[in-house]
Amino acid sequence: MVSWRHARRLVVVGYLVLLVGWPMSLVVQATFADGLDTLARTLGDPAVRSALGLTVVVAASAVVVNTVFGVGMSLLLVRTEFRGKRVLSALLDLPLSVSPVVVGLAIVLAYGQDGWFGPALEDAGFRVVFALPGIVLATAFVSLPLVIREVVPVLTEIGTDEEQAARSLGAGAWPTFWRITLPAIKWAVVYGVVLTMARSLGEFGAVKIVSGNLEGATQTATLLVEQRYQDFDQGAAYATAFLLAAVSVACIVVISFLRPEEKP
Amino acid sequence: MSIEVRSVSKQFGDFHALDDVSVSLPTGQLTALLGPSGGGKSTLLRIIAGLEDADAGTVEIEGRDATRLPAQQRNVGFVFQHYAAFKHMSVAKNVAFGLEIRKVAKEEVRARVDELLRLVHLEQFADRRPSQLSGGQRQRMALARALAVRPSVLLLDEPFGALDAQVRKELREWLRHLHDEFPVTTVFVTHDQEEALEVADEIVVINAGRVEQVGSPDSLYDAPASAFVMSFLGPVTTLDGALVRPHDVELVAPGHGTGGRVARITRIGFEVRVEVRTAAGRTDLTLTRSAARARGIAVGEQVEVALVAGATSVPAPGAVARELLPAR
Secondary structure, eight states, X not given: OHHHHHHHHXXXXXXXXXXXXXXHHHHHHXXXXXXXXXXXXXXXXXXXXXXXXXXXXXXXXHHHHHHHHHHHHHXXXXXXXXTTHHHHHHHTTHHHXXXXXXXXXXXXXXXXXXXXXXXXXXXXXXXXXXXXXXXXXXXXXXXXXXXXXXXXXXXXHHOSHHHHHHHHTTOOHHHHIIIIIHHHHHHHHHHHHHHHHHHHHHOOHHHHHHHOOOTTTTXXXXXXXXXXXXXXXXXXXXXXXXHHHHHHHHHHHHHXXXXXXXXX | OOEEEEEEEEEETTEEEEEEEEEEEOTTOEEEEEOOTTSSHHHHHHHHHTSXXXXXXXXXXXXXXXXXXXXXXXXXXXEOTTOOOOTTSOHHHHHHHHHHHTTOOHHHHHHHHHHHHHHTTOGGGTTSOGGGSOHHHHHHHHHHHHHHTOXXXXXXXXXXXXXXXXXXXXXXXXXXXXXXXXXXXXXEEESOHHHHHHHOSEEEEEETTEEEEEEOHHHHHHSOSSHHHHHHHSOOEEETTEEEOGGGEEEEOTTSSEEEEEEEEEEETTEEEEEEEETTEEEEEEEEHHHHHHHOOOTXXXXXXXXXXXXXXXXXXXXXXXXHSOOO
């Protein structure tokens, strides 16, 4: 049934083009409508440079935090038994299901000036909300499960035989982790890191609430895109959006190159 | 005694994997822990290795109390059923692992690895990945890896269980030779009685979390302590309410045995199996092909069967149950 197969393919391709391909291509088109001028002008704008820099710092911090805690939590979930494990496992999906706006509000409530920890932290000279720590916190929150969800199935699948063999050969917990467990889950971690990075670069809702959106200080790239768009500075909006999209595409390319290597 | 296990118990939920088990494993010997699946033999081995904690009881290795010692400090070599090869390392790196952890000098590691790879006939595979080896080669690599650190005891958990029949047979002969050459105290778990009888100096039969019997292969085969041990170690049949071996039953002249009718004759290679229906039930016996031919035997024939002199027999489980019933 060749015609049926063709029809199916047409539906899938049409759907992807209308939903993703065509709109994205318009962003590219708008960016390069007058050659490289718009891009060059946008990159020359100190506010844009500051926003891009902040986004990179925030994304990198969220990746580090979520990789370290993600791998640790995964080990805890797979290798140990404790009460409330199922509840914890279900809670880990919360950041993906809850709207980022809610996450932002929650962080302001907990760490803001009227929050539980806010005043104490402020007295200690450490500002969370409307500053870098709050933005990192919000970003890390929304991308929390990505590393864990990649690593947990791999840890479950590899089992404990190799780790036990290492133990019986005299390796303690730490050497066993570095030399046996980590190499075995390496690709899952890399994949989780790339996903976390892509998610962190694009975070908008939670960051909008906790950052204060101060141009040149606490404004991230996504916030800048929205603001410039609303201020009728479409050129800068498109160019920054294009840069964000380019990084995401680069992430996808990196993943597609890594994937086949997953099975040695 | 190299390994001294005293009153060890272990429970998984409601399941008693081990129930007050005590056993002494002598130095320099090759001991088999034999029993059916789920009988607790692997759990016992893992408790000796420190990969599992006992709920109660103590484990002593080479005179040292190891009950609370973590696995990495017990200096035992452990070989897993599914090899547990370090997949991301070469064969040589796998073997070197324990030495590198102990921070042995590089040249010494290389020399020891070479020596062991030669011992397990894998010297030409040193730079391969474990995934490029066959099952038998992977298990030999695992054995070399465990022996590299000169363990005081070598523990093998169903080491040949994942291999096909031919490789299994080769490897267990090879293990026996290896042990004769380097007599490190070795304990291996198996559910295959033939493997245990062929390889081990001593067999510990474990069933339902308890030790059924300990002894040499011959003593276990010739003087089983229970119907379970007898039936687990080889084929059995019943004759006059006793559990006996089919090769211990013979056809005798009329008036000298229990009468019955030949119900079935099956020939398997050199062996002829004869099923005889007696008044008490069914008795199987085996004859050699030449004996069956010389005598001439046919289905439907009336025969008499009896035990040969010196035959091993224990009360059949059914008979035991009847004896235990209170007399009325």
